Amino acid sequence: MLITLSLTAIAVVLGALLDALAVPALLAVAAGAVAALSRVGALRAVPLALACGAGIVHGYEARQAEQAPPPPVAGSVPVEGVVWAAWCEDGGRCRVALADARVGGAPWPRKRVTAYFHHLEAPPRVGQAVRLSAEVRSSRAADNPSPFAGRAPGRYLHAVSVPEADVGAEVAWSTAIALAVRERLDALDPDVAALFRAVVLGDRLELSPSTRWAFQDTGTAHLLAISGLHLALVGFGLYRLLLALALLWPRLAQAGRPPAVAAAGALVLLWGFGEIIAPSDATRRALVFMTLHLGAVVLARASSARRALLVAAALAVVVDPLAALRPSFQLSFAAAGSLVLGAPAMAAVRAWVAEPGRFERAGTRRVVTWAALLVTINLLTFVATAPLAAAWFGQIAPHGLWVNLLAVPLMTILVLPIGFAWVALSLALPGVAALVGVVPEAAASLLLGLVREAAALGGPATTAAWPVGLAVLAVVGLLASLAHRRLRMLGAAVMALAIALALMARAPAPPALRLTALDVGHGDALVVELPDGGVMMVDAGGTWQGGEADRRLVDRILVPALTQMGISRLDVLLVTHDDRDHIGGALPLVERVGVGELWLAPCAARTRRGKALAARVLARGGRVRLVHAHPPIVYRGAELEILWPRLSALRPDGRCRYGPNDASVAMSLGYAGRRLLLTADIEADAEASLVAEGAARLRADVLKAAHHGSKTSSTQAFLSAVKPQVVVVSGLPGRLPMPPHPSVLDRFRALGREPWITGRDGSVAVTVDARGTLTVRRASEASKSRSEGSLRPP
Secondary structure (H helix, E strand, O other): OHHHHHHHHHHHHHHHOHHHHHHHHHHHHHHHHHHHHHHHOHHHHHHHHHHHHHHHHHHHHHHHHHHOOOOOOOOEEEEEEEEEEEEEOOOOOEEEEEEEEEEOOEEOOOOEEEEEEOOOOOOOOOOOEEEEEEEEEEOOOOOOOOOOOOOOOOEEEEEOOOOEEOOOOOOOHHHHHHHHHHHHHOOOOHHHHHHHHHHHHOOOOOOOHHHHHHHHHOOOHHHHOOOHHHHHHHHHHHHHHHHHHHHOOHHHHHHOOHHHHHHHHHHHHHHHHHHHOOOOHHHHHHHHHHHHHHHHHHOOOOOOHHHHHHHHHHHHHHHOOOHHHOHHHHHHHHHHHHHHHOHHHHHHHHHHHHOOOOOOOHHHHHHHHHHHHHHHHHHHHHHHHHHHHHHHHOEOOOOHHHHHHHHHHHHHHHHHHHHHHHHHHHHHOHHHHHHOOHHHHHHHHHHHHHHHHHHHHHOOOEOOOOOHHHHHHHHHHHHHHHHOHHHHHHHHHHHHHHHHHHHHHOOOOOOEEEEEEOOOOOOOOEEEEOOOOOEEEEOOOOOOOOOHHHHHHHHHHHHHHHHHOOOOEEEEEEEOOOOHHHHOOHHHHHHHOEEEEEEEOOOHHHOHHHHHHHHHHHHOOOEEEEOOOEEEEEEOOEEEEEEEOOHHHEOOOOOEOOOOOOOOOEEEEEEOOEEEEEOOOOOHHHHHHHHHHOHHHHOOOEEEOHHHHOOOOOOHHHHHHHOOOEEEEOOOOOOOOOOOOHHHHHHHHOOOOOOEEHHHHOOEEEEEEOOOOEEEEEOOOOOOOOOOEEEOOO
């Protein structure tokens, strides 16, 4: 049975990759089936072949279903639900998370859904049942270099009416308990309450960005997820508690099955806990593993951690064919696999400590054994997960090795037990819980303080990303070397080869000038890779909402794109002007990526956002320069000329001489006989001034269109002076009256080429090599709307 389940799971994974790996997949399944048949006999040939075939079909269909966009929902639909949380910003813009939502009369597929309101006088109260009308929309999936490219976008609710409160919507028992726990946690310090909501209820929505980043940068983000560690503590804690109670009942103790009764009770409570929280995929997999383990106790069968882990992985893949292709699955089973397969190493550590004469006192032996096991566990899980974290998220935190040595015991010995005990007490005896609320606050504050101080000491964990396939290969090599003595050398060789290939993939490319216009919606975010290896970023995008939306832009788009491009530090961040769609992402970006120098336009340096950005860069050890029109210089292997604004951009009284857009920095970059002209948001007046100062110096092969292709810019006189062969527009087409405007796009087409538009074509990469060959292509492999092209040297 185990062989059939394992081969079926392999077939499912290969079926999910069938569009790219059709022949290798079929050959691998055939080889596995032949190898298995040599052991199980011919009688099982037909069922095994059918299981493998069904697995391939199941995986292939699941992959096609995920790539297909969700069916549209026309018009507004009625929505009912219970308010789980609400966040509002200046101007009345609000996000409201609803639990037990029914959309159009049907249950929403996830436990919670977010509804966005453009304006609310006051947010609805948490726990209130509400009814509203909303449109079901698909979130726009930006198309940038990313291992997540090509996945179907998520869906959300765009509210078109004010919520009607107290409508008597049905509330599930699990949601009622979760809301009661949430209400009790609100009595604690906000940071502490947010931490306990994450580790007790699985709700990380209200963790502050600084807290999330601190856990990421110290390699302790796993402590915020309800997965194997948390469920093991909850499950075995419940088992021990129920076992102790069962042994106190003489009739049950004399029956001889207290362990089975305790395990069965623990399973019921554990699955009930899973219903109360917002379970992630990792939570569900951990529940399956715990069910297999405690189920063996119920059935009085010997429990094998290896077998339970294998069955849990196979079941997860059969139920969700795409699970093995996701980072959550890979990280979960890499960590769990390293611990299960590393059991002999931990046994060797115990044996070494227990050797006669090494430690005389029993207390000393226990402490040393505990510390040595913790170091071994920490090292195994770090080595098993670091390649995957680097590949998927561009994050490696070497200092996490020592931080976890302190943070994991704090979480398991203090924070979780005290947190669960206080929550239970607050539900039973609220008054008593209020008196001892300082205890969970002290425990959580100790953990938060440790993580934040360690994050400040170690800095951002951002690193150049590894190829996902090589990271998986490295982890497979490690697990193989731990699985069996005979595989030790082979596994180590595979792991070393994967690491070597990953490092080679990050080797410096031949000298070239590369411009990548990232897809950030309506905004500019240009990455310039200079011939000598330096990196400049021109603007960092931004959202009209600002705040948390800008941080999401950085976390989900900018940092992943940079790390996938092999960039973990910027030599220069140039912010052309103070418009939100250019400067909005800059402040959170400098928190995640090192910045050597900040270049600011004179007018932008006088604004509130510009001053805050400059102060933050200086605080992190960077430098700040004001840039204005200047003759060409050689900078990092390329010719750089700042064309605009003039030195006189600021009046004597400190006010800006130009309008917000005409105060932008326009610049040109030259290399190997080619020129790239980047014009930010300058408009017709600035363009006319540049043409009047000398049209010849505006001549360029590549033009990054001004102001997202707006009709306020790209005048015919300016385009006649530039004569570009390639035009790149940063923006979202089809959203009139917002740019790009059709009349301007027609002007670009009149030059003889279709413009590249990031919102339509995805991120665009322009490369000029040392011979002057200019190549334009999609930076993301997921985009298929445009073909590549190249121009020979001039």
